[in-house]
Amino acid sequence: MITPPRVRIERVGSAKTVTATLYGDLDLANRHDVEQALRESVPADVATLVLDLTHVGFLDSSAVQMLFELHRDMERARGQLVLAMSPDALARRSIELSDPSGLLLLYPSSESALASLRA
Amino acid sequence: MGKPFSARELFARVAANLGLGALRNREARRSAEYAERLRGLLERERAVAETLQRSMLPEHLDMGVFTRVGARYEPAQASMKVGGDFYDALALPDGRVLLVVGDVAGHGLESAVVMGTMRAALRAYVLRDPSPDRLLEELNAFAYTLDRPAMVTCQCLQIDAEGRGLTYTTAGHPPGLIRSADGRVQLLQEPGAPPLGTQLLPRFPLSRVPLEVGDTIVLYTDGLVERRGEAIDAGIERLVEAVGRERSDDAAGPAALAEELVLAQRPDRGYEDDVAVLVASLEAPGATLELELPATLDVLPGLRRTLQRWLAAQDVSAEEAYDIVFASHEAAANIVEHAYGLKDGQIELRCRADEDAVHVTFADRGRWRPPRGEGRGRGVGLMREVMDEVEIERFDGGSTVHLLRRRSRGSA
Numbered sequence: 082m083i084t085p086p087r088v089r090i091e092r093v094g095s096a097k098t099v100t101a102t103l104y105g106d107l108d109l110a111n112r113h114d115v116e117q118a119l120r121e122s123v124p125a126d127v128a129t130l131v132l133d134l135t136h137v138g139f140l141d142s143s144a145v146q147m148l149f150e151l152h153r154d155m156e157r158a159r160g161q162l163v164l165a166m167s168p169d170a171l172a173r174r175s176i177e178l179s180d181p182s183g184l185l186l187l188y189p190s191s192e193s194a195l196a197s198l199r200a
Numbered sequence: 201m202g203k204p205f206s207a208r209e210l211f212a213r214v215a216a217n218l219g220l221g222a223l224r225n226r227e228a229r230r231s232a233e234y235a236e237r238l239r240g241l242l243e244r245e246r247a248v249a250e251t252l253q254r255s256m257l258p259e260h261l262d263m264g265v266f267t268r269v270g271a272r273y274e275p276a277q278a279s280m281k282v283g284g285d286f287y288d289a290l291a292l293p294d295g296r297v298l299l300v301v302g303d304v305a306g307h308g309l310e311s312a313v314v315m316g317t318m319r320a321a322l323r324a325y326v327l328r329d330p331s332p333d334r335l336l337e338e339l340n341a342f343a344y345t346l347d348r349p350a351m352v353t354c355q356c357l358q359i360d361a362e363g364r365g366l367t368y369t370t371a372g373h374p375p376g377l378i379r380s381a382d383g384r385v386q387l388l389q390e391p392g393a394p395p396l397g398t399q400l401l402p403r404f405p406l407s408r409v410p411l412e413v414g415d416t417i418v419l420y421t422d423g424l425v426e427r428r429g430e431a432i433d434a435g436i437e438r439l440v441e442a443v444g445r446e447r448s449d450d451a452a453g454p455a456a457l458a459e460e461l462v463l464a465q466r467p468d469r470g471y472e473d474d475v476a477v478l479v480a481s482l483e484a485p486g487a488t489l490e491l492e493l494p495a496t497l498d499v500l501p502g503l504r505r506t507l508q509r510w511l512a513a514q515d516v517s518a519e520e521a522y523d524i525v526f527a528s529h530e531a532a533a534n535i536v537e538h539a540y541g542l543k544d545g546q547i548e549l550r551c552r553a554d555e556d557a558v559h560v561t562f563a564d565r566g567r568w569r570p571p572r573g574e575g576r577g578r579g580v581g582l583m584r585e586v587m588d589e590v591e592i593e594r595f596d597g598g599s600t601v602h603l604l605r606r607r608s609r610g611s612a
Contacts, residue, residue: 106501106504108500108501108529108533109497109500110497110498110500110501111532111535137505139525139526139529140520140576140580141526141530141533142530142579142582143531143533145580171420171518171519171522172522174519174522174523174526175526175584178526178582178585178586179578179582
């Protein structure tokens with residue numbers, strides 16, 4: 082039984098910003114489903130995708146790989162990917178290990194990510 | 201004075217009486233034969249029902265890594281009371297364990313068949329949604345689809361992946377119980393729903409109870425506690441006392457406790473109804489952990505949770521545990537992706553903790569294919585970053601990955 086990915090997607094403020102909240106563990110077993118859900122439900126003209134990972138307990142290397150691919154594709158479309166993750170979340174370790182140069186933008190929460198985008 | 205019999209008359213009467221007597225004898229013999237045959241038939245039906253009943257109960261109970269499960273089924277003493285008691289235990293791939301016990305109303309072959317059908321349906325519904333309330337909703341709807349609607353009492357319980365609690369719901373079934381390590385016994389008696397098959401859309405309220413290592417859960421059917429001419433509460437009371445008293449499970453395991461409870465509760469003249477008892481106990485993880493899992497994606501979440509639970513018991517900090525789980529997951533994911541191709545295969549895992557370090561060893565019997573695609577094979581580099589030692593050996597008949605993480609100073 083593969084844990085179904087749980088993704089909730091909402092538009093906040095302007096239509097140009099979308100927040101997607103993920104729940105559970107992200108790994109090889111569900112990364113393709115999660116990626117597909119994200120790509121299908123985020124409109125092409127979105128400028129900023131805020132990926133709220135505060136409810137994610139574990140990320141494996143393939144899930145981090147997916148984040149890099151989303152990041153690359155958002156940049157190609159002249160948008161940006163922003164991640165929200167609590168500073169003391171253990172799963173942060175997975176991202177820090179794969180991204181020592183800090184390519185992925187990490188904020189402590191989706192609220193703080195949105196606030197800094199408005200500023 | 202009556203008219204004296206003539207010799208002929210007397211002869212005729214005697215003959216008639218003799219004939220009648222012979223007829224009576226014949227009839228008596230016939231009805232005795234008939235009764236004998238009926239008894240034989242009933243006995244055969246009982247034997248068939250009992251065989252069917254036993255064959256439809258699980259032979260090997262599935263158990264979680266840290267949950268031991270055992271059961272005992274005893275058919276009723278009275279000849280035709282073999283019926284529809286059932287139980288099951290299922291370890292879900294994510295580490296949760298599902299326990300269920302139920303009783304189909306009625307006796308004989310028909311109940312045994314309905315029991316088998318319900319248990320098969322339960323196993324199918326588990327794949328869809330294993331939460332106890334959803335499962336009983338589905339089973340309730342299913343009970344209505346049978347040719348003759350079945351009435352089934354049931355208690356369904358799910359132990360969470362961390363072993364810190366359970367959720368349960370009940371459909372007209374006597375309350376299961378939990379005994380903690382100190383001998384305290386509590387009943388799982390939050391209000392539930394009526395028996396399955398008696399109400400079209402009942403609500404199955406879900407109740408939560410915390411659990412600890414050393415807790416023992418006992419589920420059973422009413423045959424264990426019901427006595428003629430006595431309220432069921434008295435029987436439950438007796439069971440609570442027996443569960444608090446019998447301590448054999450510590451050494452002999454849950455199956456032994458189930459057997460002892462059946463013995464301890466048995467009335468002098470034997471059980472008048474079927475009895476099923478299912479016992480599960482939460483074990484403390486030891487210093488070693490050995491697992492063999494199918495090499496499929498869906499076992500990975502359960503593998504991580506099992507490791508996490510084992511590491512917590514070895515006094516490894518949450519941060520270190522995340523690293524070890526991360527590296528182990530990558531090693532297991534590599535086996536799933538690259539070791540077996542389209543063939544079925546196994547992941548073997550051995551873990552050991554001592555004062556200085558935690559050792560995790562994975563083995564497979566696959567034929568390794570080179571990683572394909574972007575970013576594949578990066579897992580090994582990450583493993584080396586979070587572990588102190590990573591040794592990978594590939595040989596003809598498979599491979600092993602040995603991971604070692606030294607304990608940080610200051611941690612216990």
